[in-house]
Amino acid sequence: MRINNHTEKKGLAILGSTGSIGTQALDVVSRHPDHFSVEVLTAQNNADLLIKQAAAYKPNTVVIGNENLYDQVFSALDPLDIKVYSGENALTSVVQMESVDMVLTALVGYAGLKPTIKAVEAGKPIALANKETLVVAGQLVTQLAREKGVNILPVDSEHSAIFQCMVGEFHNPIEKLILTASGGPFRGRKREELLAITKDQALKHPNWDMGAKITIDSATLMNKGLEVIEAKWLFGVGLDKIDVVVHPQSIIHSLVQFEDGSIKAQLGLPDMRIPIQFALGYPERLKADFPRFDFMDYPNLTFEKPDMETFQNLRLAYDAIERGGNVPCILNAANEIAVAEFLKDRIGFLQISEVISECLSKVSYISDPSLEDYIETDKETRIKATEII
Structure with missing residues (x-):
């Protein structure tokens, strides 16, 4: 550089x-x-x-x-x-x-x-x-x-964690990438409990301080779905090698499992300045006086399976990358419109998934898109999502 x-x-x-x-x-x-x-x-x-x-x-x-x-x-x-x-x-x-x-x-x-x-x-x-x-x-x-x-x-904390675990290991094949998710503010709730969710409730993330759009994506688990797609491209692995596990404490930011069964994890307090600084300073680790993690403050680190029946956006994201082509582009554009409308109180929390699902079935599929195709797909999807709403 x-x-x-x-x-x-x-x-x-x-x-x-x-x-x-x-x-x-x-x-x-x-x-x-x-x-x-x-x-x-x-x-x-x-x-x-x-x-x-x-x-x-x-x-x-x-x-x-x-x-x-x-x-x-x-x-x-x-x-x-x-x-x-x-x-x-x-x-x-x-x-x-x-x-x-x-x-x-x-x-x-x-x-x-x-x-x-x-x-x-x-x-x-x-x-x-x-x-x-x-x-x-x-x-x-x-x-x-x-x-x-x-x-x-x-820079995303999860992908930075994976990258940090892979430093010095780039020649070793990956068996599995494990992305952690906090589960958002509605972890453990069922669909019927989410019918009357307000934007103010959805904007209260338990661990991270983020912008409005990404906070809503975290609440719907779409953020984790987008991260699965990003991980596929960043690290060149198949979808079958990317898992998501819910980790409510947000201390383990992600893990990498290698072919010998060893797992590396990157841990730290939920502070975005750490992955930002790592990316900006790479390959050097710059000294910082950010607050330090103490195991005694977190005696229990827990893990759960994500509930894809309640939080359907994660399943929609997996399906989108599996279909490939311009489908992830459709997913993203529909989500951006749906989240914006939810933040304006025009649709309900669960309707975000419904809008995305309908767009995925109605917008034209392109198997090998060019940049112009992506631009056109984005435009078409935003129009369709707005019509649906």
């Missing part, structure tokens, strides 16, 4: 800097000013926070996705000699800047796909917090990364 000679710091482009992952990534940067410089910050709508971040971290460039907010951001940052752009095209351009050594994709949902592809094409290593990029177009993105010799380093 190229390091800027004039600073000897790793220049970061943080896409989605005002979200949960983005703000925690900036916390990591603040703790290691000798290791990282911020070259690019981007946000979609949160102009106020983007301006504050830019004033604090002095990036070369910022992008505000919502073009209506451009004037506000420009007038605030122009006196600081910070370049300001807006819109989707700007987002795909700034990741290719010469001064950028690594791109942290922390955008929510489908929006992460195009900028990630452009960054890979430009040869930039990716710290990937946007699992939807690999859910939607995993084959295309991983193939492109191989061709360009680009590393995709996972």
Whole structure:
């Protein structure tokens, strides 16, 4: 990886800097000013926070996705000699800047796909917090990364855990990847108990502090389904080698089982700054003063099977990757629309799965999609999901 000679710091482009992952990534940067410089910050709508971040971290460039907010951001940052752009095209351009050594994709949902592809094409290593990029177009993105010799380093706690367990083991075949899931706020409840669930109840995750969309995905277990698909592409294993186990304490972040029967696990308190820092600093483990895990505080670590009858999104995700083609893209787009409508109180909690299931049966199947096919599938699915709702 190229390091800027004039600073000897790793220049970061943080896409989605005002979200949960983005703000925690900036916390990591603040703790290691000798290791990282911020070259690019981007946000979609949160102009106020983007301006504050830019004033604090002095990036070369910022992008505000919502073009209506451009004037506000420009007038605030122009006196600081910070370049300001807006819109989707700007987002795909700034990741290719010469001064950028690594791109942290922390955008929510489908929006992460195009900028990630452009960054890979430009040869930039990716710290990937946007699992939807690999859910939607995993084959295309991983193939492109191989061709360009680009590393995709996972930021999700589960995939980071697997990656950490595999360091030094890359030549040893994997027998099984075991992704852990907290089970969300409704673990143990049956379908009839979820009929009247409100968004406020669904937004109360027992262990993690995350953005609204990923928190709802965690409550429905769709987040774990998306992670299964992401794991398939990140680690190049078949679906039959990926298991999910519910682990309510969220201390073991995931496990890898090898052919001799040995299992490696990565443990720690549920703090996203740890996997963020590991990805940004890789291959070095940077010192941190984050709170430490103590076994005496967690005398019981428990494990359960996921309930796919109640939480059907996990089953839908397994089915989608098994069918392949553009089906995971359909799954993701339908879920994004359904979750957005649930957060607006327009559909019930259980109807999220119903909308996704109907889209999976009605949107056109493409066995070997191109990038244009993925874009068209995403558009078609969003229209269909909106019609269904």
